[in-house]
Amino acid sequence: MTVTVAAPSPSWPEDVLRLNAVCPYYTMFPLDFPLQQLAARPEATRVLDPFCGRGTTLYAARLAGLPSVGIDINPVAAAIAEAKLIQVTPAAVVRLARQILNGGMRGQVPEGEFWQWCFERETLCELVTLREALLGMSTPTAAMLRAVMLGILHGPRNKNLPSYLSNQMPRTYASKPAYAVKFWTKREMEPVRIPALEVIERRAKRLLDAAPIARGGKVYLGDSVETLNGLRQKFDLVVTSPPYYGMRTYVADQWLRSWFLGGPPEVPYGTHGQIARQPNQEAFIQALAEVWAASARRCRKGARLAIRFGALPSARTDPEQMLLASVREAKAGWLVKEVRKAGTPPKRTRQAEQFGKAGSAIEEIDLVADLVGLAR
Ligand SMILES: C[S@@+](CC[C@H](N)C(=O)[O-])C[C@H]1O[C@@H](n2cnc3c(N)ncnc32)[C@H](O)[C@@H]1O
Known part of the structure; x- marks a missing residue:
């Protein structure tokens, strides 16, 4: 399919968009947001997202036929986002998985009640073998297999063909071990054997059969300012969404996926480098300002910056004022063209989905600025 200008997603066949949903990411x-920004900027040639998360902006750029660069400090985000830039066949992904599994057991199986109840033993051995092998691989096929694995690691048990490797669990976040063990034991819900290769094969075909042509780019794992300072390319469109103010870190909720990427076999509570963990509002505004300034230094004059932002009601602040202050504070030549309410997006797609339970959806705002001056 040849596409020159991005259109909002309803005009795309559903199967072309599937790869974008390779693995859920909380925030x-x-x-539609990056697609609309791309449609409004048909002259754009290279797109940047300094807080790329699962790589939604990168996928929108791919649909629009453009290369893109994403940066994120969370290894789970970076691993999912990487898949958005890759072009491989489902057969190649399955071949690699089969080759790894046929190579015999590797790695150390984590011990303890959680692991005994979460995965059937043979399935766990396959999982550990795939994890161990993928830790040392950096080819595009390995990156795609890694993202597929993150997407099938945990989720609900369905009646028909299994889609996930774990015992009953939510798909969006991994339950904490003590809670999960209590849940399974109370219901006498023993894990069942799920052959990893079969699930990989079904998922890879579903995701990749109609994937659009990849247009190049790269995902960097790291702090956005540090990474931007080391880049050489120039961009003309930045579409991004920083962590919402007042939001707790979601790293702990992704602990099982973090383990698959080489993390410890327990819940990590660190918040290393996460902008969301600034001690106060001023520090948060300053941290955002530094990202807008670093982005400006990597942009051509006339480039556009589009930001979606929000704050938790409990943070008792005005996200619009905070965001405007951060752009002003950047002193980087960004001229604000428009600030408008983004409304409350549908439950399943909203950034702060984790607050659904509490019913405290936050209103999000979109800010658009153009680079009129030269960044210092
Ligand atoms: C709101 S999410 C972005 C979601 C993204 N738009 C998507 O569709 O998935 C914000 C992201 O910023 C990342 N982040 C927080 N602090 C960061 C930093 N200092 N450098 C780079 N990324 C950071 C978080 O890990 C998180 O993935």
């Missing part, structure tokens, strides 16, 4: 924004 994702809907594909």
Whole structure:
């Protein structure tokens, strides 16, 4: 399919968009936001997202036929986002998985009640073998297999063909071990054998059969300012969404996926480098300002910056004022053209989906600025 200008997602066949949903990520924004920004900027040639999360902006750029660069400090985000830039066949992904599994057991099986109840023993051995092998691989096929694995690691048990490797669990976040063990034991819900290769094969075909042509780009794992300072390319469109103010870190909720990427076999409570963990509002505004300034230094004059932002009601602050202050504070030549309410997106697609339970949806705002001056 040849596409020159991005259109909002309803005009795309559903199967072309599937790869974008390779793995859920808590704080994702809907594909329509970057698609609309791209449609409004048909002259754009290279797109940047300095807080790329699952890589929604990168996928929108791919649909629009453009290369893109994403940066994120969370290894789970970076691993999912990487898949958005890759072009491989489902057969190649399955071949690699089969080759790894046929190579015999590797790695150390984590011990303890959680692991005994979460995965059937043979399935766990396959999982550990795939994890161990993928830790040392950096080919595009390995990156795609890694993202597929993150997407099938945990989720609900269905009646028909299994889609996930774990015992009953939510798909969006991994339950904490003590809670999960209590849940399974109370219901006498023993894990069942799920052959990893079969699930990989079904998922890879579903995701990749109609994937659009990849247009190049790269995902960097790291702090956005540090990474931007080391880049050489120039961009003309930045579409991004920083962590919402007042939001707790979601790293702990992704602990099982973090383990698959080489993390410890327990819940990590660290918040290393996460902008969301600034001690106060001023520090948060300053941290955002530094990202807008670093982005400006990597942009051509006339470039556009589009930001979706929000704050938790409990943070008792005005997200619009905070965001405007951060752009002003950047002193980087960004001229604000428009600030408008983004409304409350549909439940499944909203960035702060984790607050659904509490019923405290936050209103999000979109800010658009153009680079009129030269960044210092
Ligand atoms: C709101 S999410 C972005 C979601 C993204 N738009 C998507 O659709 O998935 C914000 C992201 O910023 C990342 N982040 C927080 N602090 C960061 C930093 N200092 N450098 C780079 N990324 C950071 C978080 O890990 C998180 O993935």
